[in-house]
Amino acid sequence: MKRTTLSLIAGTTALAAVTGFAALTAPDASGGDTAKAAARLPVERTSLLCPQPSTSDLAETAYTSFTPVSKGTGSGGRAELRPAAGKSGDGAGGDEKKEKREAEPVLSPKEPGKPVTADASGADGSALVGTAEGAFAPGWAVQQTTEVAAGIGRGLLGADCTAPDTEFWFPGAGTGDDRTDYVHLTNPDDSAAVVDIELYGKDGALKSTVGEGITVQPHAGEAILLSTLADAPQTDLTVHVTVRSGRVAAAVQALDDKLGGDWLPAAADPAAGLVLPGIPKDATSVRLIAFTPGDTDADLKVRLASPSGSITPAGHETLHVKAGMTAAVDLGDVTRGEAGSLVLTAGGDPVPVVAALRVVRGKGDKRETAFIPATAPVAARATVADNRAKGTTLALAAPGRTAEVKVTASAGSEGGKAVTKTFTIKGGTTQNVAAPVPSGLRGRYALTVEPLSGGPVYASRTLEAPVEGVSAFTVQTLPDDRGTVAVPRAEQDLSVLQKQ
Structure with missing residues (x-):
């Protein structure tokens, strides 16, 4: 038997093992397009990583995991969260x-x-x-919520556990005298990851080689103090995390001596238009931080989507962002007692930017901080896992056309039945909706948001809890859960293996 024949048999066997003889249908010779539209199927495997919650002895951390029920997943599968192997360089042996x-x-x-x-x-x-597989994978959401009673960063710190990736933007970090910010990196894989961290202040990139080539060991977490990467204190920084090899999950833990602290999640990818949803209606201070990674300045129009419509914040109609430099502006109590979302659009030529809000509630020594990064819209579904009978506020924004949205409260972790409500969000507005609560609720529950019709919907959830006399809070945005993936339709076609 000729070697070419053996190769063909081996190739056919391998293809059968991978695809079951399935091959994409090619366009016919006449130019007619016979390719079929891709189907959207539930993902079969999902990875999530949670950063180390706190280094405070006073910390109390709650973890909540939830997977919404998805069609077409079957009944098999599993999900679990396990401790990482330890911090890079912690001296732990292989065993x-x-x-x-x-x-x-x-x-x-x-x-x-x-x-x-x-x-x-x-x-x-x-x-x-x-890791979640099978029926537990599509839309899997995990949140860690930490209460710190006293000390630096005291308050309520909430973080959505996130999937690993290779690039992250964090506008809103700082190394000022009152700040102690860390970049947390977690590596889920069996090989080490190599990461670069770049910092950009009001005058551009900070010159430092300390953030280059940081190694994160397999199945380990690493926390890097930002001030060790900067020569001088910086009030407003944009942190850029890129992965040379491997992949990591990244988040910034922002801790303030006077204003409490919270997790700063990665902002949405650079874009010419951004939405930052769900500013608490009683915010006493709102600070906008923006950065453009290209070599062209950006001019942004600033609008607030309020319950009554889109308005322009007085004195803050536009924001000029110089190329490669972090811009920041105090918007004060921009919501004036009403729900609101900040909408940024190009004021001239569209230039991609990243942005986040630092939000403060309370006064004097009762102040507390949270962050709202620009986020993606809810395309099909989004979930926030940790909600409670008291202190949960869901904000829905429709910056364009009016949208109809379905919100489902899951069963409680210790009892209760799921409840669903439908809301209509008028175009150009943000509404704090009366989110459903499971009937007979016991324990914590999840909220799932699904757009039904109309324009794009952006969402966030504010969670409040008293911590040593402070009305502490944290805000989590709800981007799409990416619970489905486009899979091209296929059919049996062995002709692709024929030698020409």
């Missing part, structure tokens, strides 16, 4: 790291549609590495 990875999971949901929770105390908590 110790392996033992930690093989420890009992922190969370292991039993079924989609019902939240599962866990709690941790003190500073010993590690980063978590999570």
